[in-house]
Amino acid sequence: METMEPNLALSMYGRAVEVLTSASSSPPSTTSTTSSSLLPQLAHAYERIGECLAQNGDVEGAKKAFEEANKVEETGSRRLLMGQVTGGTDSLGHMKRGIELLEGEMAGNNGMEEEGKEAIPVSQLLCQAYCNVADLWMTDLCMDPSAETSAVSAVESALKYDTGAIPDALQALANLRLSQNRGGDAAEAMTEVWKRIGGGCKAMAEVVGLGDKVVEESANPMTVEGGAVEVEQDALDEVNKLPGFEFRTQTAKLMLESSAFLAANGDPKGIKITLDDAVIQVLGSLLSDNDEVIETWFLLGCAFHSSPTSKQQARFYFKKALEMLEKAKKGMEEELEMEGGFDQGGMGEQIEDIEIQIDDVKDRIEDLGEEEEGEDMEIN
Structure with missing residues (x-):
């Protein structure tokens, strides 16, 4: 594994x-x-x-x-795993059972539960469990009349178990506040998330040329003077503590959404500039992990697009996303043709979805205006 x-x-x-x-x-x-x-x-x-x-x-x-x-x-963490692979009310039932078991374990196992070779604090598992419950109320169960109050209650419980080791509860709070149209509060929560994961993200972003200096000065965000950059030893601990790929992808999306709210509604606390720099480095950490995820390139285009002085960088990332989408579409069409047009796996729908994404990216590139002389970057 x-x-x-x-x-x-x-x-x-x-x-x-x-x-x-x-x-x-x-x-x-x-x-x-x-x-x-x-x-x-x-x-x-x-x-x-x-x-x-x-x-x-x-x-x-x-x-x-x-x-x-x-x-x-039966353990709390195993019941939570059941909740993660089910949906709706079934998932909620497993999550509640998992929480019940974990709260019973708090006093018994010295507050620790074995996970592989490591012992994870039960408080951390409970924090993550309540975040998952909150997400359920805001997605699968959002039509329930009690959805908002239940989500609020779950986030409050997650915050109660937040020991500062992981940013899950703060990110869940930001997601909730955005759903309540309280983007200013969401932005504050995301700056706190950044404080917890910033060190590791910066170290990884440097590897692909998206560290602090590049965000502020570089004309070519994928070029690093002197060649590849390695993560220094003292930053490795921070890198190893980073949340997973999907979590950081959601972090980037919430940062972009919070920044857009501040741009539209005012930024009295001056948070937007912090989020705008942070989101690029969060996405840089994802690019360092895996440079074959189209969404990461697209989100980097969105991140640079929000700055009027970063059109060149935005165009670069949007073009890369477009290139990857068109390649994916072509591959699916060829595969479908080899099958004689027999679409057993719903590939036709996937192609339609990709076509919508291609049109969206093209519109964003067009919105950037005419390309200036010498602006085009080589896509590695």
């Missing part, structure tokens, strides 16, 4: 389940103690199988594996 080979991991965990199931079902008269001690390992193996299947897009398989893990040994 650590080398990003979920299929190999799946076969090994599957074999582990076979061995552990056989050992744990041995005659009680000879191995009752041993059998009992193997159950946590068996549950752990099922849990990892669920993670592998989820990573491969097999949601139904992941549900079954997580449920087997909970049958063997």
